[in-house]
Amino acid sequence: MWWGRIGQVRDEFTADLDPVERQRLKAYVRAEDKARFLLGCTIVRRVLASRLSLPPASIRLERACPDCGKPHGKVRSDGIELSVTHSGKLVGVAVSDRPVGLDVEKVDPGLDVDGLARLSLSEAELAALPQHDGRARAFTTYWTRKEAVVKATGVGLRSDLRTITGQPDGFQVIELEVDPGYVAALAVVSAEPLDVRTRSAQVLI
Numbered sequence: 708m709w710w711g712r713i714g715q716v717r718d719e720f721t722a723d724l725d726p727v728e729r730q731r732l733k734a735y736v737r738a739e740d741k742a743r744f745l746l747g748c749t750i751v752r753r754v755l756a757s758r759l760s761l762p763p764a765s766i767r768l769e770r771a772c773p774d775c776g777k778p779h780g781k782v783r784s785d786g787i788e789l790s791v792t793h794s795g796k797l798v799g800v801a802v803s804d805r806p807v808g809l810d811v812e813k814v815d816p817g818l819d820v821d822g823l824a825r826l827s828l829s830e831a832e833l834a835a836l837p838q839h840d841g842r843a844r845a846f847t848t849y850w851t852r853k854e855a856v857v858k859a860t861g862v863g864l865r866s867d868l869r870t871i872t873g874q875p876d877g878f879q880v881i882e883l884e885v886d887p888g889y890v891a892a893l894a895v896v897s898a899e900p901l902d903v904r905t906r907s908a909q910v911l912i
C-alpha cells in the first residue's frame with residue numbers, strides 16, 4: 708500500500724500521463740480533484756515502473772467501466788492487481804498479486820447517516836451504530852469496508868451494500884489506520900495470511 712498527500716503533487720507529473728488520463732485530468736474542475744487524480748495516476752505509474760524497470764510513461768493502464776465502457780473504472784495492468792482511492796488530502800494505491808480493493812474516506816461529521824445507513828447497512832450493522840458520538844465515523848468505517856470489497860472485484864457500487872458485511876466468503880477485510888479524521892479499509896481476495904506493507908509515496912516523488 709502506498710499513501711500520498713495532495714500537497715506532494717507537482718505539475719510535471721502530467722508529463723507521464725497517457726491521453727485518456729490527460730483528458731480526465733482536464734475534465735476535473737476543482738484543483739483538489741485534479742490533484743487527487745493526478746497523484747493516484749502518478750503513484751500507480753511509478754510503482755509499476757520501478758517493478759518493471761520501465762519509464763512511468765510507458766506503463767499501459769486499462770480502466771474500462773463495466774457499466775458503460777468509458778475509462779473511469781477500476782485501473783488494471785497486465786500481471787498485477789491494483790486499487791486506487793482518494794478522499795480529502797489522502798490518496799492510496801494498493802498493489803497486490805491477488806484482487807485487491809482499497810477505500811479511504813474523510814469522515815464528514817455532518818453526514819446524513821440515517822439516509823445512507825438504511826440503503827447500505829445490514830440490520831445488525833444498523834443496530835450496532837452508536838446513537839450520537841462517533842456515529843458518522845462508525846458508519847463510514849462500515850462503508851469503507853464494503854467499498855473495499857466491491858472495489859476488489861471491480862463491481863463497484865452496483866452491488867447491494869446491505870448484503871456485504873463482515874468478511875464475505877473468499878475475502879479478507881482489514882481496517883487501516885490512516886490520518887486522524889479519515890477511515891480506510893483494505894479487502895483482498897485470498898485465503899493466505901496477508902502481508903501488508905505500508906509505504907509513503909514520498910519516496911516515489
Ligand SMILES: CC(C)(COP(=O)(O)OP(=O)(O)OC[C@H]1O[C@@H](n2cnc3c(N)ncnc32)[C@H](O)[C@@H]1OP(=O)(O)O)[C@@H](O)C(=O)NCCC(=O)NCCS
Pocket residue numbers: 743744747748772773774775779780781782790791792793794809810811854857858859860861862863864865
Ligand atoms: C468505484 C467507486 C466504488 C469509487 O468510490 P469513491 O469512494 O467515490 O472513490 P475512490 O476515490 O475511493 O475510488 C476511485 C477509484 O476507484 C477506481 N474504480 C473506479 N471504478 C471502479 C470499480 N468498478 N471497481 C473498482 N475500482 C474502481 C478508480 O481507480 C478510481 O480512481 P480514479 O478516479 O483515480 O481512476 C464508485 O465510484 C463506483 O462504484 N462506481 C461504479 C458505479 C458508477 O458510478 N459507474 C460510473 C457510471 S457508468
Ligand SMILES: [Zn+2]
Pocket residue numbers: 772773774775776777779
Ligand atoms: Zn461508466
